[in-house]
Amino acid sequence: MTATQELSGSRAATSTDEYGASRAWIYSSIIWLAVGTSFALIAAIEMVSPDFLGGISYLEFGRIRPIHVNSVTFFWLSMANIGAFYYIVPKLTGRPIWSEQLAKVSMWLWNIVGILMVLTLAAGFSQAREYAEMIWPLDIFVMIVLLLNAFNILMTIYKRREKKLYVSIWYIMGSVVWLPLVYAIGNVIWSPFVGNPDEPNQNLFSGSLTGINDATWNWFYGHNILGLWFTTGGVALVYYLVPVITKTPVYSHLMSMIGFWSISLFYSMVGQHHILATPTPGYLKLIATLGSIGLFIPVLTFLTNIWMTMRGNWGRIYASLPLKFVLVGTVFYFITCIQGPFQAVQSFNRLIHFTNWIVGHAHLALLGTMTTWAMGAIYYIIPVTLKRRIYSPGLAEIQFWMVVSGFLLIMISLQVVGLIQGAEWLRGEPVYKTVQDLKPYFAVRAIGGSMVVVGAYIQAYNIYKTVRSGPRIQTQMEQSLAEVGG
Amino acid sequence: MKMTFGTVLAGAVLVVITVVFMTLGVSTLTFQPLPSDTARPLTDQEERGRQIYMGNGCVYCHTQYVRPQDWNAAGGAKASRVAQAGDYIFQKTMLLGTERTGPDLSQEGGIHPDDWHRAHFTNPRYTSPNSIMPQFSFIQGRELDDLIAYVQSLGGKAADARMAQLKSTQDEVMKAWNTSYEAHLAQIKTMVPDSWKELKSAVPPTQRSLLHGKQIFVTNCIGCHGQYGDSRGPASQFMKPDPANFTRPELQLAASDGQYYQYLLFGLPGTSMPAWGDYLTVQDIWDVINFLRTIPKGGLVVPDEQLTPALMLQFDPTYGKGAPGGYQGPDPSNSDKILDDPLCDVNVFPDVSVLPGGVRPADCQVGSGGK
Numbered sequence: 056m057t058a059t060q061e062l063s064g065s066r067a068a069t070s071t072d073e074y075g076a077s078r079a080w081i082y083s084s085i086i087w088l089a090v091g092t093s094f095a096l097i098a099a100i101e102m103v104s105p106d107f108l109g110g111i112s113y114l115e116f117g118r119i120r121p122i123h124v125n126s127v128t129f130f131w132l133s134m135a136n137i138g139a140f141y142y143i144v145p146k147l148t149g150r151p152i153w154s155e156q157l158a159k160v161s162m163w164l165w166n167i168v169g170i171l172m173v174l175t176l177a178a179g180f181s182q183a184r185e186y187a188e189m190i191w192p193l194d195i196f197v198m199i200v201l202l203l204n205a206f207n208i209l210m211t212i213y214k215r216r217e218k219k220l221y222v223s224i225w226y227i228m229g230s231v232v233w234l235p236l237v238y239a240i241g242n243v244i245w246s247p248f249v250g251n252p253d254e255p256n257q258n259l260f261s262g263s264l265t266g267i268n269d270a271t272w273n274w275f276y277g278h279n280i281l282g283l284w285f286t287t288g289g290v291a292l293v294y295y296l297v298p299v300i301t302k303t304p305v306y307s308h309l310m311s312m313i314g315f316w317s318i319s320l321f322y323s324m325v326g327q328h329h330i331l332a333t334p335t336p337g338y339l340k341l342i343a344t345l346g347s348i349g350l351f352i353p354v355l356t357f358l359t360n361i362w363m364t365m366r367g368n369w370g371r372i373y374a375s376l377p378l379k380f381v382l383v384g385t386v387f388y389f390i391t392c393i394q395g396p397f398q399a400v401q402s403f404n405r406l407i408h409f410t411n412w413i414v415g416h417a418h419l420a421l422l423g424t425m426t427t428w429a430m431g432a433i434y435y436i437i438p439v440t441l442k443r444r445i446y447s448p449g450l451a452e453i454q455f456w457m458v459v460s461g462f463l464l465i466m467i468s469l470q471v472v473g474l475i476q477g478a479e480w481l482r483g484e485p486v487y488k489t490v491q492d493l494k495p496y497f498a499v500r501a502i503g504g505s506m507v508v509v510g511a512y513i514q515a516y517n518i519y520k521t522v523r524s525g526p527r528i529q530t531q532m533e534q535s536l537a538e539v540g541g
Numbered sequence: 542m543k544m545t546f547g548t549v550l551a552g553a554v555l556v557v558i559t560v561v562f563m564t565l566g567v568s569t570l571t572f573q574p575l576p577s578d579t580a581r582p583l584t585d586q587e588e589r590g591r592q593i594y595m596g597n598g599c600v601y602c603h604t605q606y607v608r609p610q611d612w613n614a615a616g617g618a619k620a621s622r623v624a625q626a627g628d629y630i631f632q633k634t635m636l637l638g639t640e641r642t643g644p645d646l647s648q649e650g651g652i653h654p655d656d657w658h659r660a661h662f663t664n665p666r667y668t669s670p671n672s673i674m675p676q677f678s679f680i681q682g683r684e685l686d687d688l689i690a691y692v693q694s695l696g697g698k699a700a701d702a703r704m705a706q707l708k709s710t711q712d713e714v715m716k717a718w719n720t721s722y723e724a725h726l727a728q729i730k731t732m733v734p735d736s737w738k739e740l741k742s743a744v745p746p747t748q749r750s751l752l753h754g755k756q757i758f759v760t761n762c763i764g765c766h767g768q769y770g771d772s773r774g775p776a777s778q779f780m781k782p783d784p785a786n787f788t789r790p791e792l793q794l795a796a797s798d799g800q801y802y803q804y805l806l807f808g809l810p811g812t813s814m815p816a817w818g819d820y821l822t823v824q825d826i827w828d829v830i831n832f833l834r835t836i837p838k839g840g841l842v843v844p845d846e847q848l849t850p851a852l853m854l855q856f857d858p859t860y861g862k863g864a865p866g867g868y869q870g871p872d873p874s875n876s877d878k879i880l881d882d883p884l885c886d887v888n889v890f891p892d893v894s895v896l897p898g899g900v901r902p903a904d905c906q907v908g909s910g911g912k
């Protein structure tokens with residue numbers, strides 16, 4: 056036992072609150088959700104009415120969009136997931152987090168990265184590689200925080216008291232090492248300069264390669280932050296929450312194992328399915344298509360495992376709000392992962408590539424699935440660790456319906472118009488003509504989007520009020536109830 | 542299998558690293574395409590423009606590669622080209638894009654002259670009323686020049702050839718334009734094949750045809766040609782020569798239907814007039830030509846029920862060929878009034894605009910049959 060570990064261990068054990076870091080990450084994530092979706096709403100309105108805020112450079116659509124995407128992915132979902140890890144890992148290892156202090160420091164550093172991300176992108180500094188827009192100096196900053204986090208979590212698990220590693224822990228271990236790995240490789244962080252290095256104003260610090268292979272690297276990255284970070288992180292939450300809330304052991308250990316190993320194998324192969332029609336090597340496309348079909352294995356084992364665990368427990372979703380969020384998320388996860396392999400097959404890809412269908416799929420995955428999972432985790436963790444009941448279950452219920460129905464409007468409108476775009480292009484209609492078809496659907500997206508934004512603000516308000524004045528949990532019975540998500 | 546700390550950690554890393562080597566590693570080591578026939582490095586100015594393209598997120602709406610099935614995605618009939626790996630050989634950071642909200646730009650160079658881009662970046666609705674592209678009016682001066690230089694480089698050597706052609710035609714057009722209006726009319730006629738020079742509209746000028754033509758004109762053309770057809774649309778301030786002024790009876794008398802058809806189908810070389818063949822059907826084009834001929838006598842301002850073939854001013858083969866001096870036709874009664882109207886900053890949303898916004902001064906109502 057090292058001195059630091061002893062110190063942090065004993066301090067956390069004696070303090071009244073061993074989940075401060077977990078909540079700190081969660082609080083920040085809640086703010087980032089409100090921020091990120093507000094930016095999204097501006098972007099969505101600009102796509103309906105392009106002169107709305109027209110001519111203001113830092114609110115231009117092409118600058119707002121990456122701010123939206125980075126805020127909701129790296130700063131809402133990632134922070135919420137990491138916050139949940141800082142709760143789940145101590146629970147499952149039987150010891151406090153290795154260094155609570157370090158976890159809080161990482162949280163502040165991560166928020167600084169976020170603010171710098173917004174400022175640089177708004178000012179027009181971007182790598183212009185999807186999901187990797189943050190410029191090179193920020194990449195380095197990101198890497199440092201990711202490594203600090205990974206180290207902290209891995210040390211906690213390494214020095215655990217509970218010997219057996221539960222499935223959520225595998226996924227958390229995988230996620231925290233995969234993310235820095237994928238981030239460093241995909242951002243090509245060892246090659247930061249663009250253009251002619253002799254001309255000073257051309258060095259925009261963009262990690263990337265020269266030539267078409269860069270697209271392969273970009274989409275290896277773009278795919279794997281989805282597959283080896285958001286998905287695996289989300290799956291870890293679900294594998295924790297569902298058994299705990301229903302007080303039922305996970306249905307099958309074997310299935311969990313098959314799921315874990317097949318996800319790490321197949322997800323890392325499939326980056327090329329985002330650029331199936333580019334002039335890149337054919338064998339990469341073949342691997343990607345086969346890998347995408349192979350992804351049915353982890354998806355179906357995971358879902359079967361969770362839904363079988365729910366056997367006899369389905370009635371609980373009426374009583375437990377976290378469970379309701381999580382299970383609705385699993386349904387959307389199912390739809391996402393049915394769409395996915397089809398999208399990765401050339402014949403369907405011809406129709407939907409480049410269209411808004413893909414944007415619909417992206418929101419199905421990250422808003423419909425991952426966001427509802429994270430919200431479920433938040434509504435579970437906050438009451439249990441604060442020992443306060445949710446300030447207003449009614450508001451939380453409204454939030455649930457706002458987010459779910461707003462999201463459905465977003466997804467359905469985008470996927471419908473995506474099919475229209477795809478069919479018209481195959482028929483030879485020029486893009487300028489199909490642009491005219493988008494407007495009504497984009498208006499529906501903006502309406503659905505504003506419902507999600509309202510949901511995000513309700514969550515911020517409700518959690519704030521819970522922290523401030525949520526009714527205290529006093530009896531043992533109330534505490535047990537909170538621990539099953541009631 | 543026992544899932545210990547070591548198994549999980551080492552396994553997770555090894556599986557992913559192996560796949561990374563199999564995919565990224567092997568492909569990057571073995572796939573090194575040669576430059577394609579059109580590839581060339583960017584100049585310093587173009588590279589600066591590319592930075593602006595990256596910083597403003599153009600890549601989220603515009604792709605830069607054409608798939609085999611996309612025969613109408615980029616450059617239309619003029620410049621379609623299926624992407625090859627060697628096209629990208631000199632570029633660092635791929636800007637291929639994954640969404641096509643706007644047209645593909647891989648062959649954009651030389652499709653439009655710089656003037657058109659200047660108007661379009663200032664406000665895309667000026668040249669393309671249905672566009673949902675953001676305004677880039679905040680990009681000005683040297684930055685705008687750089688950006689345009691980059692856009693004109695897209696397509697590499699093929700784009701350079703188109704640019705060279707465009708520049709030389711532009712010189713001819715401007716020489717005639719600076720001489721006199723008659724010289725201009727004569728010059729643009731030289732760009733039309735003889736067999737088209739006296740061709741008459743294939744679509745009879747029924748009232749339905751005129752109304753349809755008006756609708757097409759209002760939704761596509763007024764950004765440059767003006768809401769009264771008087772060449773004073775908001776985009777016109779960026780353009781030399783001026784867009785055609787359809788209120789001028791001389792133009793209507795001098796230009797045949799076939800001549801207009803040629804300009805609509807292929808664009809007017811050396812000017813900002815784009816090719817509409819990729820967007821409009823044959824029927825659309827003839828309808829709009831029939832309609833153009835009503836503009837001197839108020840086709841854009843009279844109520845719809847008065848838009849009849851009687852307003853049309855037809856081509857006169859004898860015009861300008863020594864026939865008794867000048868314009869002999871009926872009095873184009875509206876043209877004086879029309880020409881006095883101020884230059885309007887019109888911004889048209891042909892469909893109902895769902896949310897507020899847009900530059901739409903109250904005194905610039907589109908001529909929709911003014912009450």
Ligand code: HEM
Pocket residue numbers: 185281282285286328329330347348350351354391392393394395396397398399400404407408409413414416417418420421425639
């Ligand atoms: C079985 C699982 C899945 C498969 C096979 C799959 C497949 C695909 C394919 C082929 C595309 C690109 C289509 C194109 O651009 O032509 C795509 C896009 C996308 N997928 Fe999935 N998907 C799956 C699950 C997921 C999950 C779980 C997530 C989220 C964690 C996700 C998030 C996204 C996003 C965000 C995009 C849009 C990427 C962009 O910006 O272009 N997908 N998916």
Ligand code: HEM
Pocket residue numbers: 088092095096097098099102120123124127128131185413414417418421422426500501503504505507508601640642
């Ligand atoms: C937490 C919730 C959300 C997440 C995780 C999310 C995620 C994403 C992602 C990954 C993309 C990139 C899609 C692609 O490249 O294919 C995207 C784009 C976008 N999102 Fe969201 N989003 C969320 C909420 C919203 C909301 C509420 C709105 C509307 C108000 C919205 C509007 C947009 C718009 C307009 C784009 C750009 C689409 C385009 O370029 O055509 N998003 N979002």
